[in-house]
Amino acid sequence: MATQTAEADLGQQPVKGRSLWADARTRFFRNKAAVAGLVALILICLFAFFGEFLAQYERAYVDFSLMGRNAVNGVPSIETGHYFGTDESGRDLYARTVQGTRISLLVGLVGAGVAVIVGTLYGAIAGYMGGKTDNIMMRTVDILMSVPYMFVLILMLVIFGRSITMLFIGIGLISWLDMSRIARGQTLSIKNKEFVEAAVATGVRPFTIILRHIVPNLAGLVIVYSTLLVPQMIITESFISFLGLGVQEPSTSLGALISAGAGQMRYGVLWQLLYPLFFFVVTLFAFFFVGDGLRDALDPKDR
Amino acid sequence: MTDPKHPGDPEARDAQGRAQHPETADPIPGAPPASAPPVATPPDPRPASASPGQGGPEDATAAPEGIRLGDDLGHVDPARTQPAGAGQPILRVEDLKVAFDVMPRGAWPWTKPNQLHAVGGVSFDLAPGECLGVVGESGSGKSTLARAIVGTVPSTGGKILFDGQDLASMSPRERRVHRRDVQMVFQDPLAALNPRMTVGDIIAEPLRTHRPDIGRTEVRRRVAELMERVGLLPNLANRYPHEFSGGQCQRIGIARALILRPKLLICDEPVSALDVSVQAQVVNLLKELQRDMGISMVFIAHDLSVVKHISDRIVVMYLGRLMETAASRTITRSPQHPYTQALIASVPIPDPKLERARERPVLEGELPSPLSPPSGCVFRTRCPKAHDDCAKGPPAVQDLGNGHLVACPYYKEPSVLDRATEGVV
Incomplete structure (x- = not known):
């Protein structure tokens, strides 16, 4: 009788299930490189968004006494408050690196965000609907992909003027194309699974099926791809900025700072190149490590 | 329908006993227990309501395989087993054809596709409460037939008359309303469950789709009730499919198919992916649910010994055509x-x-x-x-x-x- 009550008690307590997400989280946190990447990423985000409060100078403030003499007087030092030194115009490099990192991260996140939302839905709809719809939607993607996007981006920045908004629009326009192809491919294999058929047989509406059954099963792939997409976007932006077409002064980005630093290399102001480069490289590495960790954690085949 | 074979039937016993299945009489130890007392006696809108005395602990222990009889799902709605026009089939399939377009290898987009005739003119009737077995070797069109009836594969000819209405000629929108009456149990138990959804959500999905008016607590109560009915502990509703065994997953699939109380259940090889000992449990569960809820059933399998155990009548298919139709005893004793x-x-x-x-x-x-x-x-x-x-x-x-x-x-x-x-x- 006692066992029966115990069993009955057991029957009353709802058991918390371990979702695939919870499993993946455990696996992710077991991966040391990935966790290190995540920690680095968090620190860089803190630096980018709160580093400003530590800066002793406005990022646009030009110290005329240092202008042209930064190799001697603009050396990185705690005492002067120029932690990372100054650039050739006598501006505080610390404040500018903080801002550059922030812009680069934002560009990366916005690009990846557009890719995730637009690309995933577009690909899932094309893949699930199939037939003519699929054909029209994917041929559109093919056409957009065949346009040399760097050329179009540069033209856009020249015609509509250089601004962050324009950069976001330009990068957002191209970033979702790859994602939509990947999402479509995965959807094609998911839609033939029996649980989708069960939903169809039950009478669930197509759009609900896409949102409830297809997209959650795409999520693993999409998350992995988007963490690898962020650094790609950052590189694209840096390239544009390096060409001198990206963010407009007095705003800056890591690419623009590296470009300026590379230009000043010969004058003994190597810190002007190294500080932005350090943040650039660390950000990219952190994203790649996190992406790798996520892929290992979310892909059940590599267990 | 005359007298369907029940587990007590000597023929069925014989089939079981000879096959050395250890169940029917004794449940296999370790089978998911459901001997907990009922959560609550639910208020039932239908007149054939559960009386408070039923479903007590004695009942629970006495029921075979830990399946508790006597809650409101166990009652047969008289209107369902004997419809007004008695003798009228609940499902009549007339000359059903299903063909798929197959593109030859290396074809141009404009070449005419080849036709693969998966089902080529199949006709049969299914009486209310009857269980029709469909057998045939792999590639004989059994699963396509099932999918055409459920409506996940479009038919290319013939009629599917369900309750007198032709499902095949309906628009997708019209047909969606009828989908609640025809449910399906799938072959691969794990693949049929969305790995990202909890078991409770999976079972509740048909209810959420067709009865959005039902509140969350009521949905949860019905899910718990049905989980218990199919031999799962209701407190496992928050778990995910990969935490269950194949037999348990199939029980989840059965619960999902039954939550709307369909009139017709299509089982597409529901046991062929399962362990032999679990096969018998699931077949017995299906048989019992079918009898208690008065559902008509189409049971597909390539294993004749499983089909004859559960079916009243058997149709034999070969290459998308019917070869023979007869009562299951006739098919096994004197096939022609x-x-x-x-x-x-x-x-x-x-x-x-x-x-x-x-x-x-x-x-x-x-x-x-x-x-x-x-x-x-x-x-x-x-x-x-x-x-x-x-x-x-x-x-x-x-x-x-x-x-x-x-x-x-x-x-x-x-x-x-x-x-x-x-x-x-």
Whole structure:
């Protein structure tokens, strides 16, 4: 009788299930490189968004006494408050690196965000609907992909003027194309699974099926791809900025700072190149490590 | 429907006992227990409501396999088993055809696709509360037939009359309303459950789709009730499919199919992916639920011994056509069509001595491609009784009385297959 009550008690307590997400989280946190990447990423985000409060100078403030003499007087030092030194115009490099990192991260996140939302839905709809719809939607993607996007981006920045908004629009326009192809491919294999058929047989509406059954099963792939997409976007932006077409002064980005630093290399102001480069490289590495960790954690085949 | 076989039926017992299935009488230890007392006696809108005395602990322990009878799901709605027009079939399939377009390898987009005739003109009736078994080897169109009835594959000809309405000619929007009455249980238990959803959400999905008016607590209560009914602990509702075994996953699939109380349940090889010991449990569960809830059922399997255990009537399919239709006892005792005889000859006898001594006539050759089925009778290429005129037209269906139909005009001729049933039955 006692066992029966115990069993009955057991029957009353709802058991918390371990979702695939919870499993993946455990696996992710077991991966040391990935966790290190995540920690680095968090620190860089803190630096980018709160580093400003530590800066002793406005990022646009030009110290005329240092202008042209930064190799001697603009050396990185705690005492002067120029932690990372100054650039050739006598501006505080610390404040500018903080801002550059922030812009680069934002560009990366916005690009990846557009890719995730637009690309995933577009690909899932094309893949699930199939037939003519699929054909029209994917041929559109093919056409957009065949346009040399760097050329179009540069033209856009020249015609509509250089601004962050324009950069976001330009990068957002191209970033979702790859994602939509990947999402479509995965959807094609998911839609033939029996649980989708069960939903169809039950009478669930197509759009609900896409949102409830297809997209959650795409999520693993999409998350992995988007963490690898962020650094790609950052590189694209840096390239544009390096060409001198990206963010407009007095705003800056890591690419623009590296470009300026590379230009000043010969004058003994190597810190002007190294500080932005350090943040650039660390950000990219952190994203790649996190992406790798996520892929290992979310892909059940590599267990 | 006359008298369906129940677990108590001597024939069914015989089949079970001979196959050395350890269940039916004793549940296998370790089967998911559901012996907890009922959560609550739910208020039932229907007159045939559960009386408070039922479903008590004694009931629970007495019920076989830990399935508790007597809650409101267990009651048969009289209106459901005996509809107004008694004798009228709940499902009538008339000359159903399903063909798929297959693009030849390396074809241009504008070349005309080849037609793969998966189901080529199948007709049968299903009485309310009846269980129809469908057997045939792989590639005979059984699953396509099921999918056409459920509506996940479009039919290309014929009619599917459900309650007198033709499902095949309905628009997707109209048909969606009827989907609540026809539910399906799938072959691969784990693949049929969304890995990202909890079991409770999976079972509740049909309810959320067709009855958005039902509140969350009520949905949860019904899910718990049904989980208990199919032999799962209701407190596992927050778990995910990968945390369950194959048999448990199939129980989840069955619960999802039953939550809307469908009139027709299509089971597409529900046990072929399961362990033999679990197979028997699931078949018994389906049989019991079918009897208690008065559901009509189409049960598909390639294993004749499973089908004959659960079905009242059996249809035998080959290459998308019906070969023979008869009561399940008739099919197993005196099969008339040469293909049915060959199928029965392939059922192993669980007695090594008998099995070794047995002369087993085996069918020669392979299943022909459904892309270009043989003319006339599709079975003629492998039939030991084949005549020249078998190639001319579809074989005339012979009515042997009592609903026994054989699609072979030469069924009376003797052949090597006549000894096929020796020792099997």
